[in-house]
Amino acid sequence: MSYDIKMIREMIKKESAFVxxxxxxxxxxxxxxxxMVERLLIGLFTGGHVLVxxxxxxxxxxxxxxxxxxxxxxxxxxxxxxxxxPADIIGTEIYTPQTGAFSCKKGPIFSNLILADEINRxxxxxxxxxxxxxxxxQVTIGxxxxxxxxxxxxxxxxxxxxxxxxxxxxxxxxxxFMLMLKVExxxxxxxxxxxxxxxxxxxxxVNSILSPEKINKTREIMEQIYVDxxxxxxxxxxxxxxxxxENYGLEELKxxxxxxxxxxxxxxxxxxxxxxxxxxxxxxxxxxxxxxIGRDVLRHRLVLTYEAEAEEFTTEDAIQRIFDHIExx
Numbered sequence: 001m002s003y004d005i006k007m008i009r010e011m012i013k014k015e016s017a018f019v020x021x022x023x024x025x026x027x028x029x030x031x032x033x034x035x036m037v038e039r040l041l042i043g044l045f046t047g048g049h050v051l052v053x054x055x056x057x058x059x060x061x062x063x064x065x066x067x068x069x070x071x072x073x074x075x076x077x078x079x080x081x082x083x084x085x086p087a088d089i090i091g092t093e094i095y096t097p098q099t100g101a102f103s104c105k106k107g108p109i110f111s112n113l114i115l116a117d118e119i120n121r122x123x124x125x126x127x128x129x130x131x132x133x134x135x136x137x138q139v140t141i142g143x144x145x146x147x148x149x150x151x152x153x154x155x156x157x158x159x160x161x162x163x164x165x166x167x168x169x170x171x172x173x174x175x176x177f178m179l180m181l182k183v184e185x186x187x188x189x190x191x192x193x194x195x196x197x198x199x200x201x202x203x204x205x206v207n208s209i210l211s212p213e214k215i216n217k218t219r220e221i222m223e224q225i226y227v228d229x230x231x232x233x234x235x236x237x238x239x240x241x242x243x244x245x246e247n248y249g250l251e252e253l254k255x256x257x258x259x260x261x262x263x264x265x266x267x268x269x270x271x272x273x274x275x276x277x278x279x280x281x282x283x284x285x286x287x288x289x290x291x292x293i294g295r296d297v298l299r300h301r302l303v304l305t306y307e308a309e310a311e312e313f314t315t316e317d318a319i320q321r322i323f324d325h326i327e328x329x
Contacts, residue, residue, distance in 0.1 A: 005226050009283035015221050016281045018209055022070060025206045029066045030059055031197060032190040039181050039296060040067060040155060042275040045218055048178025048268060049134050049154040051119075051169075051300060056159065058183050064115050064155050071215065072208045073112035074149065080122035086129035090139040104141050109133050112149050112212065116156035120168055127169060130154065131176050151215045171259070171303055178268045179293075180300035218278075225274040226284040230329035235273070235290060239266045241322045242302055250325055253318055256308035261301040268297045287328045295319050 026037055036052065040063070043050040052060055061077060068075035078089060091107035108114070109130070116130060133139050134154050138147045156177070174180070186194060197204075210218075237248065242260030245253035269290065276289040295316070302315040 005284065008224055008226055011221070012225060012278060012283035013281050015218065016278050018214075019279055019281065022209050025070045025209055026063075026066060028206055029204045030063050031194045032186050033059055033063060033183070036060070036063060036181060036183055037067070038276075038279060039179050040064065040153070041279060042272050042293070043155075043178055044071075044151055044153045044215065045222060045275045045278065046178065046268075046271040047151070047219065048271065049156070049176065051156045051158065051174070051177040051180045052183055053158045053160050053180065054183030055185075058185070060155070060157055060183065061115060061117070064113055066206060068113045070206050070208060071112075071210045071212075073151070073212060073215075075113045075115070076108035076111040077115040077117060078108055079117050080119050080126065082121060082123065084122045084126050086126055089126065089129050090133065091141050093142045102142065104144070104146070106141075106146065109139060110146070110148060112151055112153065114152075114154045116154055118159055119156040120158050124170075127173060130156075131173050134176055149212075151212060151219075171301075174300045175262055175264055177300060178272065179296040181296055182299075222271075222274050222278050225277055225282075227270065227274065228285070228329070231273075231285055231287065231290065232270070234287065234326070234329050235269045236266060237326050238290070238294060238298075238322060239263075239269065241326060242298065242318070245322075248322075248326060250321060253321060256305055256311075256313050257302060257318060258305045259303040261298055265297055265301050269294065272297055291323055294323065 022041075023034075023037070030037065039050055042048070054060060065075055065077075067073075078084075087107065089107050090109050091105050093102040094105050095102055114130075119127060119130070129139075133148060137150075137152060138145050140146075185191075239261050241248045241250060241253075242257060242265075244260075245251065245257060272293040273285045273289040276293050277283070277285045280289075298319050299315045302318060304313065304315065304318075308314075
């Protein structure tokens with residue numbers, strides 16, 4: 001087994017060599033935001049989708065559009081509004097009088113990278129159309145099904161400030177997202193650098209680093225990253241502690257958590273931990289990988305009770321207590 005692990009380490013170190021070049025290219029345009037960029041890559045490399053919550057002006061659109069140029073992927077931005085229709089996303093059939101036949105006009109969903117801007121501003125029917133495409137990796141137009149391009153990543157955004165006129169995503173739909181990020185303001189030094197860079201009048205060109213074929217190959221390679229059996233138990237215990245906290249000596253959480261994370265969280269935790277290790281050029285997962293990505297995997301999957309909300313107890317508090325209490329193997 002030790003010989004196999006050594007081979008995996010060498011292979012991952014070789015195959016992940018592009019990661020540093022990738023971050024260098026992104027750094028030509030984006031100042032900071034390493035956390036968001038890492039999570040987008042984790043979603044892209046694992047086939048998951050990312051929900052981002054952050055105030056306007058934090059370079060969410062610029063980040064994903066820059067990433068599309070570096071990765072040589074198609075990119076579409078969809079602005080979600082109350083009058084948006086499902087056909088505006090997935091496409092529709094158009095009748096041609098000259099031939100008497102219907103032809104398919106594909107919507108913007110047929111791209112590799114999708115920015116679903118302010119997803120909570122569209123009604124449930126439109127949200128469902130997008131989330132079905134995310135889950136099934138295909139859409140149905142008329143009586144035909146069309147496969148979406150691979151790789152395929154949806155980055156949906158929510159504005160935490162304005163809630164008037166929004167349609168919050170139900171928990172069942174939130175569960176379809178692999179990660180939920182909370183993007184913060186840049187530091188003082190980063191803000192100064194952003195000001196200088198964006199007011200200099202200079203255009204920043206980036207080079208293409210990866211191809212879609214290389215991304216799909218990377219997904220297969222990451223599945224070979226070694227995960228110890230004890231770490232698999234650790235991940236399972238973390239998820240189970242959100243459902244049955246009293247079984248793990250966390251009786252105080254029983255009154256605060258109405259519903260815990262689904263089995264999708266366990267799968268996402270495993271895949272995301274491997275991807276996090278890959279970005280660090282490692283052929284094996286450490287507990288630090290699980291703890292680093294765990295909050296992003298769990299924060300949108302926990303449903304709090306009214307008592308928790310009354311006491312201003314958040315999902316972040318619950319996750320912190322679980323990680324503090326469950327022993328690291």
